[in-house]
Amino acid sequence: MLRGRDDECREIRRLLDGPTGGGALLFQGEPGSGRTALVTYAHRHAAHRTALAGTGLADEAALPYAGLQRLLDPLLDRAGALPERQQSVLRRALTGEGCPACHRLALSMAVLGLLAVTARERPLLCTMDDVDQGDRPTAEVLAFVARRLRDLPVAVVLTAGVDATADGIPGYRLRPLGEADSRAVLADRLPGRPPETVVTALAALGGGNPQALVDLAGALTPGQCRGEEPLPTAPPPDGGLARAYRARLDRLPPDTRRVLLLAALDTDGDPATLTRAARAAGTTVDALAPAEAAGLVRVGPHGVTFPQPLARSMVEATAPLARRRAAHLLLADLCAGAGRRLRRALHLAAVAAGPDPLLAAELAEAAAGGEDGWATASAALRRAAELDPAHAATRLLTAARYAWSAGRPDEARLLLATLPAADPAGSGRADLLRGELELRCGAPPAALTTLLAGAEAVAGTDRAAALGALARAGEAACFSGDQYRYAEVARRAQRLCRPDDPPATELTGALIAGVAATLRADHERAGPALRRAVVLGDRLAAAELTPTALCSAAVAGLLVAVDSAAHRLADRAVALARDRGELSVLPRALDLRAVAEYWLGRHEAAGESSREGLRVARATGQANGVAVHLGMLAVLAAVRADRATSLRRIAEIGEAPTPGSRPHALAQWALGVLDLVDGRHADAAARLASLARTGTGRGQVLVQVMATPYLVEAAAHLAHHPAASAALAVFDRWASSTASPSRRALSARCHALLAPRGSAAAEQGFRAALRLHPADAGTFERARTELLFGQELRRSRRPRDARAHLHRAREAFTLLGASTWAEQATAELRAAGESVGPPEREAAHLLTGQQLRIARLVAQGATNREVAARMFLSTRTVDHHLRNIFHRLGVRSRIELARVLS
Incomplete structure (x- = not known):
């Protein structure tokens, strides 16, 4: 095949x-x-x-x-x-x-x-x-x-x-094979069922080249197939692909092959280095012309690039050993003069014939901190482990950590699987990384267990690392919807905190304490701890400044509703992660920035943050991050009544997220908003009320708090709404503990919606909400309040008072591009006796199939009874549909309906 x-x-x-x-x-x-x-x-x-x-x-x-x-x-x-x-x-x-x-x-x-x-x-x-x-x-x-x-x-x-x-x-x-086809090629040829990490790593290594995949599959040892030994780093030099490249390279002049090998080995691609290397080899860079004519390389002002993904590794793999050795030593000498310590050590390590503890130590020291890139540092430490087996465990573990920082989780897992037996502390540090990988890429409930065990193992030697693991364990509990387990995390963290902790460690402890208090609705304790975490995040010194610490401070900011501070901290985390190449934390930082932008009313910016987060999460194998960003994009589309986009994003999430998890709750929130937009108020209320189970510590309490304004709006159309009242009570306790005018505005609007129609309490609530909405932010929510207040006034038979609010809502929604909400405001204005233009969208796009058929029959002059007889419906059902048709189209009579449909 x-x-x-x-x-x-x-x-x-x-x-x-x-x-x-x-x-x-x-x-x-x-x-x-x-x-x-x-x-x-x-x-x-x-x-x-x-x-x-x-x-x-x-x-x-x-x-x-x-x-x-x-x-x-x-x-x-x-x-x-x-x-x-x-x-x-x-x-x-x-x-x-x-x-x-x-x-x-x-x-x-x-x-x-x-x-x-x-x-x-x-x-x-x-x-x-x-x-x-x-x-x-x-x-x-x-x-x-x-x-x-x-x-x-x-x-x-x-x-x-x-x-x-x-x-x-x-x-x-012939394009490179996609991941699914690459995996299928490997499955056709690998014996048994190798671990997913092996298949994924080989698929990435093959670069979508079918022959490379075939060669790799044929060259694996049984231990490599089982994931017990390190995998090769390139297709084998005696495989079919290598033979094809060798024949191609043999046709080139000797000087061309010599410079081409130097270009392949100098992965930095610095043109000055290659120029000096070519001169030292007795030739010039011009010798690459035949290779460029053959399509093997492209030579430009910024250096030499290999347009075909595997060409670089094949040039190296097919070169004779003596020529490779000479090229590495030549480049090592040039790197020594240029101050490129890690590159020099890597070139020397490539030609080392046996154990060399001194060279291994040089590799480890030069790779520390990942200044030359996390992937390069990881490769250096793997080679150091080979050159000095006595220190292999520590270096392999650090190599795995660096591989994860580079956004290569499968590589990190393989390195962890090859760790030799170590002391309990070393095993604990490995568990910290395993738990983090599981949190981002696997099963968060399993991550919680692993992280707790790892934190316990390292607590005696590294309190900061243990606290960091507990923070991620708490995140795993929240992600899974098992918030009741956060109390255990907080108890363990409290035992580890000290009054003289450095700022980064104090920040982590304050965050855990604040989240735990928030989840048990103890906002008097939560507020000070979380605000302290925000302050510490802004004051971190350069030595302690990491994307993870900034993310922790941003979480704290969101929980105490200091949205601008949370956005600033998350944005700094994004910038720092990009600058340092820490792809493993970038999706999380972008998620937090998107949530802050949602609360600030910057929906377009939130969508862009989530789209970028989705791209990075997919590229780095973070399945849970993919689902979260898809869920956020579905919510953002639903809030703007973009049904098609929201449903498409929900379909992309699939059925993998378990009920109660954060991605599942985000998808349900989006579906609930779509129900609300379509007038299915009972369905919307039931769906949104199910996001968390009050008093049990299960479900997504924090997601339900964000969705509460929509739950209340749906429940306002129902005779009984105990779930909405309970959710609003939780929202009120939180909102009143913050200094956020926007949260208090939403609270006032919710109470206005649940007040009796036409009552003084309803009007007071809406007016209070409008006073509280910030003038410089939250335009969308202010427009929603204007629309809902206008609806309340019109239905209370005060159309003149309603019009000003509805006009402001219509104008704001139009400027924001929220066409569906603008059409609702237009319909309300027409119902309030205002002469406004017809809906911009065709009726066929605003009505369901059954509603459109009823509307057309009525426009043709049929009575409700005649429509009921022709469509085998009851007259009451036709009456109900006709009221909804009038509302959606913004018309008040059958004559206007006929005009719109014409």
Whole structure:
């Protein structure tokens, strides 16, 4: 089976089975991309055709028409059917006598005629693999023929490298396989069921190249298949891909190969270093010209790049050992003069023949802190572990931590799996990393257990690390919806806190204490602790400043509703994570920034933060971060009544999140808002009330607090609303403990909605909310309050008072691009007797299918009873639908309805 090549195989079948049976295809791809497999596929599906097969051979590239002679040799006995002049030209070319330029057209016509003569007996398939590797005259003749097959039962399939060109021939670039297809290629060839970490790492290493994946699968030891030994870092030097590259490289001049190897080994790509290296090797960078012409590299003002993902590693893997060794030593000398300590140590380590504790120590010291990139530092520490087995455990553990910082969780897991037996403290530190990986990429409930165990193991030697682990354990409990377990986390953290803790450690302790108090609704204790965490986050010294510490301070800011401070801290965490390349923490920082932007009313900015977080989480394998960002995007779309986008994001989440988890709660919040927008108030209230179970410590209390204004709005349409009242009581206790005007405005609006219609309490609540909404932020929520107040006044038979509020709501929603809410405000204005334009959207987009059918019948003059009879509905149901139709379209009579539908 050709994995990931469905489109190409379909084109081959279409060519072979087409009505004329003629045509041509050109497949271009890098070595190992499956070009030869496609040629084989064409022959396998051409049983009813005469088949000719040729391959471009580099050894014959200097022999004009050598490839054409091999291809046409089986047909030469039919050449007598050609005109005499064409026979003569063809014979001279194929016997090595050449073909003058003035006879090339005659030669090309002779080849076309020979194929046509053969195809009279039976349709013909003619293939030439690697046509660009053989002699150029053969390629030119075949291209000429391929462009003239429209009415002949001759199919031509050619393959070439990515830089080959052939005008007039349908070409298909063979793209790298996607992850799913790469994993399938490996599954076809790996024995048993290897761990997911092994398959994922190999799929990434293969770079989507089918031959590389096949070679990797064939080269694994049993221990590597089981994930018990380190995996290779490149496809094997004796595999099919390496042979293809070796043949390609052997055609280059010696100086070109020498400089190309230096460019491959100098991964920094510094042009000055390569220039000096080439000069030291006795040549210049200009020697790369043939390699650039062959498509192996691109040379620009910023250095040398390898456009094909595996070309760099293949250049290194196929070079003779002595040449590699000399190149590494040359680059090591240059790095010493340039102050590139880690690069120098890596070059020396590449040629070390056995254990070398001194070089291992140099690698470890130079890699500390990841200044040259976390991935490079991780590789250095892995090599240090090999050079000094006595210190392997500590260095492998640090290498795993660095791999995770670089956003490579599978690599980190593999390194953890290869750790030798260690002391309990070392095992505890490994558990801290395992728990963090599980929190971001796996099962948060399991992460909670692992993190608690790790914190217990290291508490005696590293209190700061233990407190950090407890903070993540608390996050795991909240993510899973098991907030009742946070009390245990807080008790353990309290035992570890000291009055003289440094600011970063004090911040973590204050956060845990504040979150625990918040979850038990003890806001008198929560407030001071959380505000202290925010202050500490702003005061962290450079030595203690990390994205994780800033994220902790941002969480505290959100919990005490200091939205601007929370946004500032989260934004600093994002910037710092990017600057340091700490991809593992970036999705979390972007999540917190998006939540702060939501509370600030910056929905567009929140969406952009979540979209970036989604991209990074997917790229770094953080499945839980992916689900959270999808959930937030679904909520943001639902709040703006963008049904299609919200449902699409929810569908992307899938069914993986367990009920009660944060992604599941975000999806339910979004669906509840959509229910509210569509007027399904009972469904909306039930869905939003289910986000948390009051008094049990289960579910998503913090998500439900965010969703409470929508729960109350839905419940206001119901006769009984105990769940909404209970949720509002929780919201009130929190809002009143903060200094946030926006939270108090939402609280006042909720109480106004639950007050009796037309009562003084309702009006006072709405007016209080409008006074409290900040003038410089929260435009959307202010507009929602204006709309709801306008609805209350109109339904209380005060249309004149309602109009000013509805006008302001309509204007704000229009400016914000919230078209559905603007249309609701328009409908309310019309119902209040205001003369406003018709809805901007067509009725067909505003109504359900059944509502649209009813509306059209009514517009045609049918009575409600007649509509009920024709649609097999009760008259009461038709009355109900008609009221909703009038409301959605902003009309007040059947005459206006007919006008809108016309």
